[in-house]
Amino acid sequence: MTRHEVDVVVVGGGGMGSAAVWRLAGRGADVVLLERFEAGHVRGASHGASRIFRVSYIEPAYIRLAREAEGLWRELEADSGVSLLTLTGGVNHGRTTDLGLLAEAVEAAGTPGEWLAPEEAAERWPGLRYDGKVFFHPASGRLHADGALSALQAQAVRLGAVVRHETPVTSIVVRGDDAVEVVAGEDVYHAKRVVVAAGAWAEKLLGGLVPLPPLRITQEQPAYFTPLRDDVAWPSFVHHLDRETLEATGFLSGVYGLGTPGEGVKAGFHGTGPVVDPDARDFQPEPAQLRILREYARTWLPGVDADAFTPISCTYTTTPTSDFVLDRVGPIVVAAGFSGHGFKFVPAVGRILADLALTGERPDARFALNRPPD
Known part of the structure; x- marks a missing residue:
């Protein structure tokens, strides 16, 4: 096996994982993204030509997150030269x-x-x-999902990240509060943190490691x-x-x-x-x-x-509440349960995941693994 030493491993190259590696690389972290499938695959939740963007939510936490995301989508467009967000109302x-x-x-x-x-x-x-x-x-409109993933990953690589497709992770082992081992085929990654943004595969990768809510x-x-x-x-x-x-x-x-x-x-x-x-x-x-x-x-x-x-x-x-899970347990950062309305928030979620990995700063309590009841 080949051993790699990095700051952060991101598991999952959909929208959330791609945004996390973009933000982490931008903050100087030595980061690698491991995606199970080929680039442009259609097996998950982030592919296709369009997703709705809107800030019109009842919950203030989601309005704040959407407004942050809009600014970050524009930042990504400026950096990549790719048009991603079209406001149609x-x-x-x-x-x-x-x-x-x-x-x-x-x-x-x-x-x-x-x-x-x-x-x-x-x-x-x-x-x-x-x-x-x-x-x-x-302030509502359309996002180009496929274009967003390509732009996020390309900008992450430009900032020094490594992006590897067709690289399934087979195990995650916690070695300490600041030590985790991620195995992908013949490669073993030793890192301070792992960000798991594996979509429908979250339970398969994290079951027994963190107390996930029921995921449907x-x-x-x-x-x-x-x-x-x-x-x-x-x-x-x-x-x-x-x-x-x-x-x-x-x-x-x-x-x-x-x-x-x-x-x-x-x-x-x-x-x-x-x-x-x-x-x-x-x-x-x-x-x-x-x-x-x-x-x-x-x-x-x-x-x-x-x-x-x-x-x-x-x-x-x-999730049972349709709220996201954005939290950290030891060296494991969890991004899960985006419940069919998460893509609009992708770059803001990437910022939150970078905060969790690098400083431990947590977002709104509604996104916690042990969130309080409504």
């Missing part, structure tokens, strides 16, 4: 009190949106049909629908469906979506896919869920052809 609509709480939260945070009449919204974005109240927030791994099944017109603008959107509507229609959850140039209009239910083992996925859409999603598109997305679509397959790793 975002629409939330539905018959739920959550919209009022959302509007109050973003106004309190100094980033107010505006209420629109459904008729006004339909005039601005005719591809959507609107349900109940409509809340528009301008699902194979999610959004789709790209073909727009009927190319000259129609699309905001990012979230349709909040109340229990009565869900029961009456058979829809599975609220729906999110956004226009994705070159792909179509992405739409999907949130966290409703079948539970899977990440090493035994079939990548095939569940027929009943796909049929229901197409029925949703036929009813609520008049700007698309519900019969012209391309299914997408990705994983969610969801």
Whole structure:
């Protein structure tokens, strides 16, 4: 075996791991990123052409994190010369009190949106049909996920990091408060810290090492629908469906979506896919869920052809509260449970993980392994 001495090993080359290695390298750490699969793989949760960016959350901790992330996305764009974040504005609509709480939260945070009449919204974005109240927030848009991963890793290498793909980690052994051993094939890495951002594989790597909350791994099944017109603008959107509507229609959850140039209009239910083992996925859409999603598109997305679509397959790793885990136990830094809404925060999470690894500074208590109950 070949022995390597480094400051930090990052395990997992998705969005969170890639952002961590970028921030760590930028702060002068001797850091290596180990990714199990090839560059550009589609087995996890960070691939594809688009993700929603928004600061419109009810919880102040997420609003703060999103605002930090926006600045860091712009920093990454400036450093890499790659366009990653396009602000299109975002629409939330539905018959739920959550919209009022959302509007109050973003106004309190100094980033107010505006209420629109459904008729006004339909005039601005005719591809959507609107349900109940409509809340528009301008600081929302679209991230290019594949481009983000490439830019993060390229900038990390420029800053001195080592990035290794097709390098599965087989064991992590704690040797002390400031000593950890990471084995990957014939290579053994001795480090002060290891950052584990392994997505759906978190439990397989960390089980027995840290007290993870229950993590539910699902194979999610959004789709790209073909727009009927190319000259129609699309905001990012979230349709909040109340229990009565869900029961009456058979829809599975609220729906999110956004226009994705070159792909179509992405739409999907949130966290409703079948539970899977990440090493035994079939990548095939569940027929009943796909049929229901197409029925949703036929009813609520008049700007698309519900019969012209391309299914997408990705994983969610969801905690019981849908909050992230960002914490440290001894030399192990944990990034897990991003619950289908984490990608927008990627560069800010990278900063938090670098803090945890280098100084031990912890983020908001809601992200702790032993977070207090609500």
